[in-house]
Amino acid sequence: MKKAVLIVLLLLSAAALVFVYNDDFLYSQQIMKLTKIETVGEEISRNNLDLKEEHYTRRITGEILNGKDKGEKKSFLYDETYSSVVTDRFRVGDKVFIDGTDLQLKRDFYLALIVCLFVILIYIVGSFKGLLSVASVIINSVVFYIGLYLYIKGVDLLLLCVVEMLVFSVLSLILASGVNKKTLSAVISVMISTFVMLALLMIIVKTTDYKGINFNELSFLTVPAEDIILPELLIGSVGAVMDVAITISSSMAELLEKNRDISEKELNKSAKEIGKDIMGTMSNVLFFTYLCAGLPVFVLAIRNGFLLKNYISSNFSLExxxxxxxxxxxVITIPISAFVSIRLMKRGGSK
Amino acid sequence: MNLVLAVILFLLMLYIDRKRGLKLFVSLAMNFVVLIVIFYLTALGFNAVVCSLIGCFTVSCVMLFFVNGESIKTVSSIKAITVVLLILSVLIFSMAYVSRIAGFGYESYEEINMFSYDVKIDFTDIAISMILFSLIGATVDSSIAISSALYEVHENNKDLSRKELFISGMNIGKDILCTTANTLMFAFLGDFMTLLIWFYKCEYTFGEIVNAKTFASELIRILFSATGCIIVIPVTAFLTARALKKEKAEDGPDGVTNTET
Structure with missing residues (x-):
C-alpha cells in the first residue's frame, strides 16, 4: 500500500516537473533561453571601505521560447557583480524573463523541484499523517490568502487576523487529531491564549509606543508599519501556540485515561512538567527562524562600515x-491549556 | 519595547519552572551571542558556509548539553544533527547554486538602497548560511524529542530489539512532524505577510510571484527547515536505538548508565 502510493507520488512529481519545465507558453512575458554568454567588459570599483568589487559586462544571447517572436534570437548587455547583491549570475541554458532591458531568472522549475522532493520525503517518513499535514498547510494558506483579499478590500487587519487564527486553529487541530474532546480543549486554549496575548501586546505597545523598534525593514509597505506589526506578531506565533495547546491537552487526556482518580493538583503539576520541556524547544525554533532572516542586511551593513553595536540595537529589533x-x-499557553483541559475533561468529562 | 517583552518572557518562564526557565533564558542569550559572533565573522569575510556550520554545531551543543544535560539522549542527538547538517548542506548548496536566490529581490531594494552593493562577499554563501541557521532550531527540536521519547520507551520495556526501538522512534516522529510543520509554517507566514500584501498591492500575477527572488528564497528556506526536521527523525531514531542497545550490551542486563543530572 505504502509502496503503491509512493510510486504514484513519484510519477505525479515527475509529470509535474516535466510540465513546469515546459510551461513557457503559460507566461505572457517573453522567455529567452540563453545560448551564449560573452564577457565584453570588466571593471573594478572600490567602496568606502576600500573593498575591491569586480563588475563584469556580459553580452547575453538567446532564443525566444514563447509568444509571437518565438524562435527569434535576441541579445542583451547585462551587468554582473562578484557579490550578486542585486544581480544574478546567468549561465548558458538558463531561461530568463525579458522585461524591457531587464532580465530575470525563471525560477519556477526549481521551486517545483524542491516542493516535490519535500512531499516525497514527508511521505516516506510520515506516511499519511505527513501528507495530511501538507494538506493542512495548503488549506491554511488558502484561508490566509482569502484573509489578505478581504484586507485589501478594506476589512481591519487586526480583526481579520484574530478571526483567521480561530479558523486556522480549528482547521489544523481537527486535521491533526480529529473531532474529540482533546481538540475542543486545544481550540478553546488557543482562543483564550490569543486574546490574552493580544491584550498583553496591546498594553505593551500602548505604553512603550514601539520605542526602540526599527521599521526600516518594512519600509516598502504602502501602509503604516504600525498597523501591520501586531497582526504579524499574532500570525507568526499561532503555529507554536497550537502546537503547545495540543501537546498539553493530549497528555492531560492520556493521564486521565490511565487514572481517572488523579487529582487536579497532580494534573496541574504534570502539565507544568510537560510545559517546561516544550517551552525550551519551541522557543528555540522561533528564535532561529526569525533571527537569521536578518543576516543578509547585517552583512551588507557591516561591509558598508556600520558599527556592530549601533547595528544590533537598531536593526535586529524587529526580528x-x-x-x-x-x-x-x-509560555502563556502552557498554564491556559492545562487549566482548560482540566476543566473540560476532569469536571465535565464524566462520561 | 523589546526590553519589556524580554522581561515579561523571563518572568513567565520562571513561573513555569524556576530552574529550567533560568537555564533556558541564559541559553537563549548565549545563542544570541553565538549568532551575532558568527554573523560578524561572516561579515568580516570568513567563509560563510564554514562559519555557519560551526555556528549551527555550537548552538546545538548549547541547546542540548546546557539545557538538557549530557546523556545518552543528547549525545545521540548531536550525532544525528551533525549527520543531517552535512547531508543538507550539500543539498542546500546545490539548490542555492541553481536557483540563484542570493542577494535581494526588487521588493527589498528600498530597504537596502542606503548601502553600497560593492561589498566583495559572495551572497550565494550568505543565502546558504541563512538557510542553515533557520533550520537548526527545528531540527534540534525534533531530534531531542525523538531521542528522549525513545529513551522512555527503552526504560519501560528493555526487551525491545534495536529494530523495534527504531520503529517506535519513527512512529513518535510522525506526530512530531505534523505539529512542527505547523509551527514553522505560521512563523514564516508572519514573515511573509508584508511581502504578500506588497505583491497584492502591486498586482503581481501568479507567475511573477512564483519567479520572484524574494518569494523563492523564503519558500526554499521554509522547505529546508521542514526537510531538516524530517530527515533528522530516522537518523536520530537509528542512532539512539543503536546507542541504547550498545550500552545494554556493555553494562549487562541493567543497561543504561544515566549521566543525566
Whole structure:
C-alpha cells in the first residue's frame, strides 16, 4: 500500500516537473533561453571601505521560447557583480524573463523541484499523517490568502487576523487529531491564549509606543508599519501556540485515561512538567527562524562600515520582538491549556 | 519595547519552572551571542558556509548539553544533527547554486538602497548560511524529542530489539512532524505577510510571484527547515536505538548508565 502510493507520488512529481519545465507558453512575458554568454567588459570599483568589487559586462544571447517572436534570437548587455547583491549570475541554458532591458531568472522549475522532493520525503517518513499535514498547510494558506483579499478590500487587519487564527486553529487541530474532546480543549486554549496575548501586546505597545523598534525593514509597505506589526506578531506565533495547546491537552487526556482518580493538583503539576520541556524547544525554533532572516542586511551593513553595536540595537529589533512575542505566546499557553483541559475533561468529562 | 517583552518572557518562564526557565533564558542569550559572533565573522569575510556550520554545531551543543544535560539522549542527538547538517548542506548548496536566490529581490531594494552593493562577499554563501541557521532550531527540536521519547520507551520495556526501538522512534516522529510543520509554517507566514500584501498591492500575477527572488528564497528556506526536521527523525531514531542497545550490551542486563543530572 505504502509502496503503491509512493510510486504514484513519484510519477505525479515527475509529470509535474516535466510540465513546469515546459510551461513557457503559460507566461505572457517573453522567455529567452540563453545560448551564449560573452564577457565584453570588466571593471573594478572600490567602496568606502576600500573593498575591491569586480563588475563584469556580459553580452547575453538567446532564443525566444514563447509568444509571437518565438524562435527569434535576441541579445542583451547585462551587468554582473562578484557579490550578486542585486544581480544574478546567468549561465548558458538558463531561461530568463525579458522585461524591457531587464532580465530575470525563471525560477519556477526549481521551486517545483524542491516542493516535490519535500512531499516525497514527508511521505516516506510520515506516511499519511505527513501528507495530511501538507494538506493542512495548503488549506491554511488558502484561508490566509482569502484573509489578505478581504484586507485589501478594506476589512481591519487586526480583526481579520484574530478571526483567521480561530479558523486556522480549528482547521489544523481537527486535521491533526480529529473531532474529540482533546481538540475542543486545544481550540478553546488557543482562543483564550490569543486574546490574552493580544491584550498583553496591546498594553505593551500602548505604553512603550514601539520605542526602540526599527521599521526600516518594512519600509516598502504602502501602509503604516504600525498597523501591520501586531497582526504579524499574532500570525507568526499561532503555529507554536497550537502546537503547545495540543501537546498539553493530549497528555492531560492520556493521564486521565490511565487514572481517572488523579487529582487536579497532580494534573496541574504534570502539565507544568510537560510545559517546561516544550517551552525550551519551541522557543528555540522561533528564535532561529526569525533571527537569521536578518543576516543578509547585517552583512551588507557591516561591509558598508556600520558599527556592530549601533547595528544590533537598531536593526535586529524587529526580528527580536517577533521572537519575544511568539515565545510569550508559547509560555502563556502552557498554564491556559492545562487549566482548560482540566476543566473540560476532569469536571465535565464524566462520561 | 523589546526590553519589556524580554522581561515579561523571563518572568513567565520562571513561573513555569524556576530552574529550567533560568537555564533556558541564559541559553537563549548565549545563542544570541553565538549568532551575532558568527554573523560578524561572516561579515568580516570568513567563509560563510564554514562559519555557519560551526555556528549551527555550537548552538546545538548549547541547546542540548546546557539545557538538557549530557546523556545518552543528547549525545545521540548531536550525532544525528551533525549527520543531517552535512547531508543538507550539500543539498542546500546545490539548490542555492541553481536557483540563484542570493542577494535581494526588487521588493527589498528600498530597504537596502542606503548601502553600497560593492561589498566583495559572495551572497550565494550568505543565502546558504541563512538557510542553515533557520533550520537548526527545528531540527534540534525534533531530534531531542525523538531521542528522549525513545529513551522512555527503552526504560519501560528493555526487551525491545534495536529494530523495534527504531520503529517506535519513527512512529513518535510522525506526530512530531505534523505539529512542527505547523509551527514553522505560521512563523514564516508572519514573515511573509508584508511581502504578500506588497505583491497584492502591486498586482503581481501568479507567475511573477512564483519567479520572484524574494518569494523563492523564503519558500526554499521554509522547505529546508521542514526537510531538516524530517530527515533528522530516522537518523536520530537509528542512532539512539543503536546507542541504547550498545550500552545494554556493555553494562549487562541493567543497561543504561544515566549521566543525566
Amino acid at each position: 527580536l520582538s517577533r521572537f519575544l512575542a511568539g515565545s510569550i505566546g508559547i
